[in-house]
Amino acid sequence: SQQGEEDPQALSIQEGENATMNCSYKTSINNLQWYRQNSGRGLVHLILIRSNEREKHSGRLRVTLDTSKKSSSLLITASRAADTASYFCATDESGNTGKLIFGQGTTLQVKP
Amino acid sequence: GAGVSQSPRYKVAKRGQDVALRCDPISGHVSLFWYQQALGQGPEFLTYFQNEAQLDKSGLPSDRFFAERPEGSVSTLKIQRTQQEDSAVYLCASSLRDRGYYGYTFGSGTRLTVV
Numbered sequence: 243s244q245q246g247e248e249d250p251q252a253l254s255i256q257e258g259e260n261a262t263m264n265c266s267y268k269t270s271i272n273n274l275q276w277y278r279q280n281s282g283r284g285l286v287h288l289i290l291i292r293s294n295e296r297e298k299h300s301g302r303l304r305v306t307l308d309t310s311k312k313s314s315s316l317l318i319t320a321s322r323a324a325d326t327a328s329y330f331c332a333t334d335e336s337g338n339t340g341k342l343i344f345g346q347g348t349t350l351q352v353k354p
Numbered sequence: 355g356a357g358v359s360q361s362p363r364y365k366v367a368k369r370g371q372d373v374a375l376r377c378d379p380i381s382g383h384v385s386l387f388w389y390q391q392a393l394g395q396g397p398e399f400l401t402y403f404q405n406e407a408q409l410d411k412s413g414l415p416s417d418r419f420f421a422e423r424p425e426g427s428v429s430t431l432k433i434q435r436t437q438q439e440d441s442a443v444y445l446c447a448s449s450l451r452d453r454g455y456y457g458y459t460f461g462s463g464t465r466l467t468v469v
Contacts, residue, residue, distance in 0.1 A: 275457055282465075284358075284445060285397070287457030330396050339410045340449075341387060342458070344396030 265331030377446030
């Protein structure tokens with residue numbers, strides 16, 4: 243079973259605009275990770291935020307985590323056509339072996 | 355190798371056939387995971403190895419699914435008597451530590467189609 247939900251399911255924007263994706267989860271976590279998946283390919287790790295962190299940046303990516311609301315958001319600034327992909331959040335639940343529980347994903351299309 | 359390698363890339367199996375999917379993790383990576391990803395869905399956990407020990411197999415959907423990692427490196431996921439509902443992409447992921455504190459490296463997956 244999957245941990246939570248991602249919102250929106252699909253997002254279409256113009257190149258240069260910002261894209262925001264949200265993720266909700268259900269249980270306490272050690273960390274939350276975001277992955278990108280291009281069509282027909284494996285997942286690429288983007289960023290990891292620990293449960294005691296509230297915000298993290300990596301290049302054009304900004305991730306926030308609100309453990310009281312059990313939610314996270316991924317912001318991609320100044321989007322490019324190459325950012326077109328599916329984006330998944332995944333949680334490493336407290337007390338588990340380190341397995342990741344993935345959301346359903348957000349499909350992002352960036353139009354040139 | 356530089357990344358996680360999975361083979362075959364594509365597999366078409368007739369219903370009832372047995373299949374074996376291979377994962378070559380990054381050399382030295384302790385943790386290895388298998389996930390199943392149905393079309394349009396997020397990956398779902400199948401099983402986890404720490405070196406050669408299978409520490410969690412709670413995600414295996416039935417006793418037709420079996421995974422091994424006998425020498426703590428290469429892993430094989432075997433599916434016996436394949437059914438149409440087994441059609442999915444099977445992803446392998448590995449990490450250096452016993453937990454993915456820095457994220458996991460995924461292979462490109464094996465797309466299994468059962469006809």
